[in-house]
Amino acid sequence: MKDVASVAGVSLATVSRVVNANHDVRADLAARVQDAVDVLGYRRDLTASTLRRTDRLSSTIGLIIEDVANPFFSAVHRGVEDVARARGVLTFAGSSDEDPGRERELAEAFAARGVDGLVIVPCSSDQGYLSRDRDSGTALVFVDRPPRFIDADAVVSDNAGGAKAAVEHLVAAGHRRIAFLGDRPSVSTATERRRGYREALAAAGIGAEPALERVGLVGSRAAELAAGDLLVAPDAPTALFAAQNLIAIGAIRALREHRLQRQVALVGFDDVMLADMVEPGITVVMQDPYTLGRHAAELLFSRLNGFDGESRLHVVPTELMARGSGEIAPAGARR
Amino acid sequence: MKDVASVAGVSLATVSRVVNANHDVRADLAARVQDAVDVLGYRRDLTASTLRRTDRLSSTIGLIIEDVANPFFSAVHRGVEDVARARGVLTFAGSSDEDPGRERELAEAFAARGVDGLVIVPCSSDQGYLSRDRDSGTALVFVDRPPRFIDADAVVSDNAGGAKAAVEHLVAAGHRRIAFLGDRPSVSTATERRRGYREALAAAGIGAEPALERVGLVGSRAAELAAGDLLVAPDAPTALFAAQNLIAIGAIRALREHRLQRQVALVGFDDVMLADMVEPGITVVMQDPYTLGRHAAELLFSRLNGFDGESRLHVVPTELMARGSGEIAPAGARR
DNA sequence: CTGAAAGCGCTTACAG
């Protein structure tokens, strides 16, 4: 910038005004500055600019998700990116792998680099550690899961409702022995979905049966083993509710290994590529992760734009998509 | 930091030394500083630190891929993230959507925020615009596709080789009318795969037939339409080579719509979730996008660590995975 | 409308 100033024969302040599109500069001076910028290939150092500016905004945000490579979270990521991009804001992304320590490290690292805001899929049991950042002006929005021990905006799917709809659907097909395959109970979406599952069973007058609930499943392989286990047990379930995308994949594998994909019903949570192309097609509770991400980013920017009202919780509805696997009647059913 | 200094009763310089783990500080002073840091909840401003430091390193890198939500690229992303994370480096990510203007905007935006390096899936026809950044010390690595008009490290899959293997596999099953479904010719992987396709045909003594080559397909819907078109044409192909993940999805859909999934062979490029669970299972040329990302990041950090040799091109092998769809013999074939 | 000067939060020669 010093070079630009001397080439253009003006002061640093004037160059700064021109590159910041401040119009209180005489046209001929502005033109000279612009020429110098072009000749020298000058580009403003945004980090230095942030340091000195009154608003201290960096035009960057941080995104913490479980795994950037999980299709559900990468769709959330894209939603956030698109909204940020429209505002000239860049996105840091990081995977927590459901490790609270990692979540915190990422939040620290983002904050130390001066992000304007943080969009977080929380996995820790307490996000109170973020209050210092919020108090110092960092906007905070939680996505996919609500915050704990901190007051902030959040966008979540209707997890309990979606799970309830899934189980009601299976009950309507005649099932009474419906297994639940879920992620770790520390993951709030897993707990919510189990709650919906239990509520639907109770509403149908079906007693809870702990042996049919398998939780703490991490990844498709663990789900495959757990589902296989259930399928060969005496008094096996006639239907499976696989409450997460990778868990549904594992359940599909297990059903095929035991050649039960046309005997035992399956409803998954969250859609997966090709789920409509396997036979039978996989009935799923669809979420809209892209919209989740967009809404989260929009809440974030509304805070950065000065909105200062109460915390908002935005719930995105889910939708059951019947494709075949969820409409299989129980083996011994009379019709 | 000023506050920490006054609470600890030392100078700014001493605080700086302590928070930078410089050991030339007396133990009692260091302890006092540490206490003050803890009491005040002080966190160093890394952007200010970067501005002043001699090496000017920000411990951030930028990643430009086609789409953060495409499973292939999100796996590349994870590979980059993991290597960066191990070095305390954070990753900006952005989607170019195959738009050269967007690629350039992202590169500019990352550079303006002082990234130490850039990992890029190039989509523009000329990346010469990056030479200024490289000359000013930004490390540069290309991934998935080699750079054009700039000399830099790159990591790519063996696209031509993988495509050749796919077509040879179909030829071995007896096919001579093999269609090619590909992405835009501006995408170098698409061109390379078509080259491999043509080479394999030529090697088998099969003449090129332009009517069987459909390129410029963007997304699975376009591929589905193109494949449907081919399948109903007089003299339709007996096998499809779908040269990209979304294109393969479209081809699978088209085959099912026409109930030809057991009559017409299909080989895809790049693996997709559930590709082994549809019937028949989809034979694919597997790439290793996670490894692509890891290697790219490792080349980047070797440059940041001072390596100054010639540009390196790392080619990651592909592997054909036979699952059924690629082993279907042509309809009228004698055995 | 323009420029000289101060200062954002930090690091780094330099002296002691």
Next chain:
DNA sequence: CTGAAAGCGCTTACAG
């Protein structure tokens, strides 16, 4: 080993 001072690249009151 420690501190006073300069300065990274920029923006912003403040005078004029």
